[in-house]
Amino acid sequence: MNRMHFGIQLLLILSEGMEMIEGNKHLRIIITGQKGYIGQHLSKYLFNNTDWDIHGLDKQDGFDLLGDRSIQHLETFDCVVHLASLTGVRSSKLIPHTYMRDNIKMTMRILNACNEHNVPCLVASSSSVTELRSAYAYSKFAIEQLCQSYPYNRIARIFRPFTIYSHNIPDCYRSNMLYGMIVDNRVPNEIWNAKRDFTHVDDVCSALQLLILNRNNGTPDKPYDIGYRNPISTKEFLELHSVDTSLITFKEPTEEYSESHFTCASPAPLFRLGWSPANNQRIYS
Numbered sequence: 001m002n003r004m005h006f007g008i009q010l011l012l013i014l015s016e017g018m019e020m021i022e023g024n025k026h027l028r029i030i031i032t033g034q035k036g037y038i039g040q041h042l043s044k045y046l047f048n049n050t051d052w053d054i055h056g057l058d059k060q061d062g063f064d065l066l067g068d069r070s071i072q073h074l075e076t077f078d079c080v081v082h083l084a085s086l087t088g089v090r091s092s093k094l095i096p097h098t099y100m101r102d103n104i105k106m107t108m109r110i111l112n113a114c115n116e117h118n119v120p121c122l123v124a125s126s127s128s129v130t131e132l133r134s135a136y137a138y139s140k141f142a143i144e145q146l147c148q149s150y151p152y153n154r155i156a157r158i159f160r161p162f163t164i165y166s167h168n169i170p171d172c173y174r175s176n177m178l179y180g181m182i183v184d185n186r187v188p189n190e191i192w193n194a195k196r197d198f199t200h201v202d203d204v205c206s207a208l209q210l211l212i213l214n215r216n217n218g219t220p221d222k223p224y225d226i227g228y229r230n231p232i233s234t235k236e237f238l239e240l241h242s243v244d245t246s247l248i249t250f251k252e253p254t255e256e257y258s259e260s261h262f263t264c265a266s267p268a269p270l271f272r273l274g275w276s277p278a279n280n281q282r283i284y285s
Contacts (some may be wrong), residue, residue, distance in 0.1 A: 027283070028052065028076060028078050029055065029078065030076065030081070031054065031056050031057070031080075031081045031083060032082045032083055032110060033084030033085060035058040038164065038201065038205075041201045041202070041205055043211070050209070057084070065110065074116075074119040079121070079212050080110060080114055080122070081126050082121055084106055084124070085140075086139075095135075097135075115152060120216060122155070122157050122208065125144050126161070127263045128140060128228065129141045129259055130263055131263075146218045147220040153221075157211065158219045159207070160223050163197060164200075164201050165200060166201040178238075189247065190262075192252075192257050193251060194261050195232065195233045196232070197227040198237055200278075203278060203279050205275075207226045210270070227264070229266065234250065
């Protein structure tokens with residue numbers, strides 16, 4: 001083997017090694033809204049499945065994104081997952097101006113900080129943007145447009161979690177969500193029979209882990225839908241979770257119903273990244 005050929009082989013080996021090191025890099029992640037529903041689950045999931053440093057910013061811990069406190073040492077982090085938001089479609093009907101103002105302001109603050117330090121930011125939108133029926137949905141739609149504008153389109157990537165549920169984690173489920181009502185055994189006697197792409201929170205977390213690893217790929221004009229593309233009705237969902245629906249009156253959605261009537265994810269971009277949801281077949285087979 002001549003010296004030139006040996007030198008080329010050595011360079012290839014070294015470059016492959018550097019790629020492996022970069023791919024397995026020990027990441028430092030910030031999660032805004034860490035004490036929220038997705039935030040708690042995501043923190044636990046990443047703690048159990050990676051060796052990354054996970055740092056949370058949450059109003060419950062005294063860090064209000066609507067305040068003036070700066071994010072310390074942001075330049076030392078590899079990615080921000082922005083989950084902090086006013087949530088709840090129905091409550092947004094009562095104070096629409098607050099939802100529009102606060103959700104956009106919190107996101108602007110994170111995007112400005114990430115842009116200043118060139119830190120990739122994964123921004124949570126919502127499946128509600130597919131049917132704009134509430135101030136909450138419009139606030140998320142406005143956030144998507146913001147992320148797609150310069151200069152934020154350099155660092156922002158958007159993901160849309162579809163209707164999320166979880167299994168028996170008392171400290172991590174929201175009691176006002178449908179699955180929370182199942183866990184608490186207090187499903188109402190009358191309920192809207194919307195059709196949703198119900199998605200298990202663990203699969204949302206695995207998708208977010210994948211998006212963190214691919215944080216420098218993609219463009220904000222193509223949001224990542226996190227869902228199964230397998231919508232079922234509320235009635236079917238309850239029956240799949242052993243709820244007796246015989247005494248429940250199911251109403252077909254009308255304009256009075258401010259939440260989405262029908263949602264169906266388009267997860268092909270996630271599948272191309274290698275997403276393999278663990279709960280889809282088990283729940284819907």
